[in-house]
Amino acid sequence: MVILVAVDRSDRAKHVVEEAAELAQAFEEPLQIIHIMTRREFLDIETTSVKKDNSPVSLDKIRAEAARHAENAASDITCSYETIGRVGDVSAEVTRYAEEQGVRYIVVGGRKRSPAGKAVFGSKTQSILLEADRPVVAIMGE
Template identity: 25%
Template sequence: MKDVLLGIDQSVERAVAQAETVLDLFDEDETHAYLLHDFVDNPEGASVVQVDAVKRAAEIFEEAGVSVDLREGSGEPAESIIQHADELDADAICIAGRKRSPAGKMLFGSVSQSVILNTDRPVLICSAADESA
């Protein structure tokens, strides 16, 4: 059994790309997907089950027969992804890259870069068909 943690943001398109990438690379019968959405700011107390991107990724996995667990975190996304991956002893992490200018990366940081640099687990970076990572 391969446990894969997917760090899912608000983008349905990126979540679909992540789910499809995991299905392309891992055997459906031997994969367990953990879908993590990190609420950086959640004053309304939303739940992971309310996030459209998470719901769509879960549907894709369930249609393929992959077992799915939903998780939520709060705070800095990269730290949350790494923490959950460590708690689960995940075999891999899958995150969605997004196109940013060099200045944007410097100003806002890069979750993808931070995860890659701060974990010893394999990290898959994927993007929606109409985006470049």
């Protein structure tokens, strides 16, 4: 089985990956780091690229760019890992990939705690928590 950590491009992503790496090591499971590029981000890149040389950007190049964001989030860990880049709706792609790969845990980042001490999640994290058919670990911000 696999520990899958979903990352965005925020500064918190490195912390989430570090915690996921500890989980993967504790369970002696492989670590996969996934970044989903939204369709809007894809269209922005495609529009910019087409303006430069009048040719569309391949989906493989966009996936590679998304995987590069996952790689950036992993720069501080020392264990082995694999990066994955996809394009689409973040929560749907993360849960779909988790099902396809039979992952053990999905690790995501949370935001913070409210003044009342309740966990505060972003909309994508909340959707993954609600849609996933396997355990989801939310790493709250430092």
